[in-house]
Amino acid sequence: MVVRPEIEREFETQDLLLNVGPQHPSTHGVFRMVMEIDGELVKDVVPYIGYLHRGAEKLCETMDYRQGIGFMDRTEYLAAFNAELSYVMAVEELAGLEVPDRAQWLRMILCEMNRIASHLMFMGAFGIDVGVFGTPFIYAWREREAIFDLFEEVSGDRMMYAYFRPGGLAWEVPVNFTERVREVLKAVNQGIKDFDGLLTENEVFIARTRGVGAISAADAIDFGMSGPSLRASGVPLDIRRTEPYLKYAEVDFDVVVGQNGDVYDRYLCRLQELRESVRIVEQCLEKLPDGPIMPEKMPRMLRTPPGEVYIRTEAPRGEYGIYLVSEGGNRPYRLKVRSACLSNLQALKHMSVGQYVADAIIVLGSIDIVLSEVDR
Amino acid sequence: MPKGPTQLDGHLVAERLGQALPGIVQRSTDEWVEVRPERLQEALRWLHDSEEFDAAQLSNCCGVDRHHHFEMVYHLQSLDLNHQIVVKAIVLDHDRPSLPSAYPVYKGALLQEREVYDLMGIEFEGHPDLRRIFLWDGFPGHPLRKDFLGIGAGLTSGLARFPYEDKTDPDRIMNPPESMRAAAQEPEAGSQEPSPEWRGEQHP
Numbered sequence: 001m002v003v004r005p006e007i008e009r010e011f012e013t014q015d016l017l018l019n020v021g022p023q024h025p026s027t028h029g030v031f032r033m034v035m036e037i038d039g040e041l042v043k044d045v046v047p048y049i050g051y052l053h054r055g056a057e058k059l060c061e062t063m064d065y066r067q068g069i070g071f072m073d074r075t076e077y078l079a080a081f082n083a084e085l086s087y088v089m090a091v092e093e094l095a096g097l098e099v100p101d102r103a104q105w106l107r108m109i110l111c112e113m114n115r116i117a118s119h120l121m122f123m124g125a126f127g128i129d130v131g132v133f134g135t136p137f138i139y140a141w142r143e144r145e146a147i148f149d150l151f152e153e154v155s156g157d158r159m160m161y162a163y164f165r166p167g168g169l170a171w172e173v174p175v176n177f178t179e180r181v182r183e184v185l186k187a188v189n190q191g192i193k194d195f196d197g198l199l200t201e202n203e204v205f206i207a208r209t210r211g212v213g214a215i216s217a218a219d220a221i222d223f224g225m226s227g228p229s230l231r232a233s234g235v236p237l238d239i240r241r242t243e244p245y246l247k248y249a250e251v252d253f254d255v256v257v258g259q260n261g262d263v264y265d266r267y268l269c270r271l272q273e274l275r276e277s278v279r280i281v282e283q284c285l286e287k288l289p290d291g292p293i294m295p296e297k298m299p300r301m302l303r304t305p306p307g308e309v310y311i312r313t314e315a316p317r318g319e320y321g322i323y324l325v326s327e328g329g330n331r332p333y334r335l336k337v338r339s340a341c342l343s344n345l346q347a348l349k350h351m352s353v354g355q356y357v358a359d360a361i362i363v364l365g366s367i368d369i370v371l372s373e374v375d376r
Numbered sequence: 377m378p379k380g381p382t383q384l385d386g387h388l389v390a391e392r393l394g395q396a397l398p399g400i401v402q403r404s405t406d407e408w409v410e411v412r413p414e415r416l417q418e419a420l421r422w423l424h425d426s427e428e429f430d431a432a433q434l435s436n437c438c439g440v441d442r443h444h445h446f447e448m449v450y451h452l453q454s455l456d457l458n459h460q461i462v463v464k465a466i467v468l469d470h471d472r473p474s475l476p477s478a479y480p481v482y483k484g485a486l487l488q489e490r491e492v493y494d495l496m497g498i499e500f501e502g503h504p505d506l507r508r509i510f511l512w513d514g515f516p517g518h519p520l521r522k523d524f525l526g527i528g529a530g531l532t533s534g535l536a537r538f539p540y541e542d543k544t545d546p547d548r549i550m551n552p553p554e555s556m557r558a559a560a561q562e563p564e565a566g567s568q569e570p571s572p573e574w575r576g577e578q579h580p
Contacts, residue, residue, distance in 0.1 A: 050510035057495075058519050221433050221455060224484025235455060242458050243381045308407070310383075310436065310451055310462070323438050323449065334520075336438040338451075346486045375510060 015043060018357065022051050026129055026361045029371030033348075033364070040356045045349045049342075052375040057335050064330040065091050065166055065302045073160040075337055076373040078121055081107075081114040081151075082315040083373075084164040089245065090311040090322040091166040094304040101247075102291040103168035108246045109181065109284045110154070110163070112277045116188055117147045118316035119270045119277075122368045123195050126267060129365035130208045136198060143191035146184045153180065166302055168294035178285050185278055192274050200271065209264040213351040213363035216261060223347035226340050227318025228269040229367045233261030239314040251283045263359075263366040270368075303330050310338075317341050317368055337376055341369045383407065383460045389429065396422055408449070408462035413475055416448075416465045417502075420481045423452060423461060430454040431461055434482035437489065439496040441522045446473050446498055467498060477503040495520040 021032035030051035036044035056075050060068040072087040073080040085107060092099060120140040127136025148158045154173050155163035163170050174180070199205050215225075217233040230237055238255040240248040256272040258265030304326040312321035318340030325334040344367045352360040390404035393411070400419055403410040411419040423431040431452035440447040446467040453460045467473040477500035478485040489500045490509040497518035500506055508515065517524050 050508075050512075053510035055519060219483075222483045223486075224434055224482065224488075226435075237455050245381075310460075312435070319435065321436050321451075323436060323451070325440055334438075334440045336436070338436040338438075342487055342491070343484055346484055346488075 013038060020361075022048075026365065027371075028125060028365065028369055031364075031369065031371050031374075035352075035357065035360060037357055042352050042355055042357060042360050045352045045360065047345060047348060049345075049371070049374050052371050054376065056376045057337060060332055060335045062331070065095075065304070065332070068332070068335070069164065070160065070162050072337075073162055074372060075339075075376050076315065076317075076320070076370055077159055078370050079114045079118040079316045080159060080161050081110045081164070082313060082320060084161065085111055085246075086311055086313045086315070086320050086322045088164045088166045089313065090309055090324040091302070091304065093309045093311055094307055094324060094326055095166060095302060097167045097298075098295055099168055100292045100295065101289050103293045104246045105284050105288045106169060106173060106293070107164060108248070108251075109281055109288075110151070111246075112281045112284070113147055113150065113181070113184070115316045116274055116277050117144045119274050120144045120147075120188075120191065122270055122316075123199070123267075126362070126365045126368075127199065129362045130205060132199070132202075132205070136195065139191060139194050139198070143188050146187045150180055150184050165294070167298050168292075172293055178288065181281065181285060185281060188274070188278060192271070192278070195271060200268070206264065208359075209267060209362065209366075210262060211260070212263045212359045213355060213366060214260055214262040215347060215351050219350060220261065220347065223350065224343040225318070225347055225367075226343060227314070227316070228256075228273060229266055229318065229344050229347075231256060232258035232265035232269045234259055239312055239319060243312075245311075245313055247284075247287075248280075250287070251280050253280050263362055266366045301330055303328070312338065315340060317370065317373070318344060337373075339373045339376060341367070341371075341374045345369060345374060382458055383462065384429075386462065389423075389461055392426075392428060393419060393422065396426070402466075408464050410464040410466065413448075413465040413467055416463075417476045417478065417481060419463065420450065420452070420478055423463070424481050429459075429461060430457050432456070434478060434484040434488070435460070437478065437485060437492065439492045439498055439520070441496065441520065443522055444470055446470065446496065448475055448492070448498065450478065472499075473497065474499040474501060476501050479503050494518070497521060 016037050018035045018037050020035065021027040022030040032048040034046045035042050056071040060071055068087060069084055072083045076083040120143050124137040124140025151161060152158050155161040215233055217235050220230050220233040221235060226237065234257050236255045236257050241255050253276045256269050256276060258269050306326055306328045308325040310321060310323045312319045319338065320340055321338030323336040323338065324332055327333040348364060351363045355363065385406050386404040386409045387406060390401045390409040393409060394401045397418060400411050400415050401409060402412055423429050431454055433453050433455060434450060435453045436451040438449045440449065448465045448467065450463040451460060452463060465475060467475055475498055477489060479489065480502060487509060489503055490506060492498055493500060493506055494508045494510050495518055
């Protein structure tokens with residue numbers, strides 16, 4: 001087709017810079033992105049982060065190992081047990097501590113319950129992103145409250161638990177712990193059914209999410225993605241399966257993978273993972289042994305020999321790694337938190353370019369970012 | 377020495393890497409392999425492409441300040457073969473550290489290297505968008521360095537004082553001038569309360 005110059009001039013368009021955030025309800029925290037848009041189409045996305053940077057890594061260098069646990073809670077407040085777990089496992093690996101069986105099973109239960117709470121939070125926030133106002137958020141909050149009540153009974157706090165210790169747990173769980181977990185699981189099962197009925201086969205929801213923000217498996221790996229966002233592209237990478245920590249080798253669960261790597265698959269993966277988590281917790285409750293929760297001989301001041309270790313675990317958002325360097329003494333020489341969200345965020349531009357502006361928002365929602373983990 | 381559960385033996389990686397690219401390995405232990413910093417990209421590219429190691433993903437990259445030099449640590453992983461490789465590169469120049477970027481090999485280095493640049497001050501040659509990521513432009517110094525705030529030899533954590541920022545050269549840390557320090561320590565009599573002329577910033 002030959003386009004005459006005057007017509008070309010008549011349709012000359014100008015790209016617009018659109019600022020989203022840092023205080024915008026759909027950015028899940030203080031996140032700012034500048035989109036270059038051509039009409040309704042996104043041409044470029046530049047993320048700006050750092051509004052929540054507190055220097056947790058630097059602060060940990062000044063504290064001894066047990067004081068660092070509290071900072072790990074605050075790096076990922078939606079799944080604080082999973083964050084603590086990586087940290088205490090890294091310290092245990094360096095210090096050569098053996099964790100008693102009961103403590104390992106209890107850690108597993110708590111981490112999986114926290115994964116459920118975190119994924120429920122995703123369902124609620126994502127529902128609002130795609131425009132189902134109110135209902136999913138209330139559904140999510142209802143079940144999440146039940147889980148948080150349980151966590152409060154166990155650790156004394158609703159979000160910042162500081163309950164895991166290098167070597168085991170801070171104290172024994174309440175006597176009616178298993179009954180309470182079963183009660184909560186019953187509520188969670190109902191919640192999963194509600195979400196399934198509300199969103200999975202909802203025509204509007206499918207129209208909004210299917211085929212949006214697709215990323216291929218090769219690209220997702222190259223960008224360093226992990227967790228459900230990577231598995232939605234069809235890569236069965238689950239650290240619980242590939243390098244089992246705690247007692248994950250002894251329980252039976254499936255690694256959920258998607259096919260297309262689009263927003264809908266990322267939602268579906270998380271929904272299915274909720275069911276898998278429930279399965280894991282039920283098996284844990286059956287296998288939960290009696291016994292001590294801390295090693296018999298713990299030093300009063302925890303010191304580690306010089307060395308370094310990189311421990312990673314499967315947090316709800318992906319690979320949460322701790323790279324811990326020690327030069328002896330009772331505090332880390334260098335602590336690096338490998339944030340799953342930061343790595344997933346790297347693919348944001350790749351996923352959003354060529355989509356509509358409204359879809360860029362749900363792409364951001366679908367990788368489930370927690371800004372405190374991105375900024376640390 | 378502690379080692380991750382699926383981490384490969386560094387000696388093995390070093391042997392194969394040395395056969396393919398002679399002279400690239402500087403040192404190796406059972407945990408990691410250390411390559412020549414100027415040939416880092418070449419080493420990563422080879423590990424990424426080789427069928428034996430298949431290091432498809434850059435899982436983590438991190439800088440460590442060792443007082444007189446920097447260490448960059450790359451944790452690579454293979455998803456098909458399920459193992460991890462730890463590659464290190466030493467940056468000897470502590471004043472102006474710089475290293476080839478891993479971005480041409482792994483796109484996952486995009487924000488992670490910006491983070492290292494921001495907090496540790498290592499410049500990556502060949503990075504497409506090397507800006508500060510967490511802190512604002514003009515923030516004095518790089519906080520994860522052991523000598524942050526100009527406290528010598530890195531023996532303290534560097535959190536004791538807040539810097540007096542040099543406006544003309546934001547990257548430089550300097551101590552407050554003597555007069556200002558004296559004024560802060562010995563307030564004059566009656567100077568605790570604002571003087572009567574002071575009416576606030578938004579007085580009509």
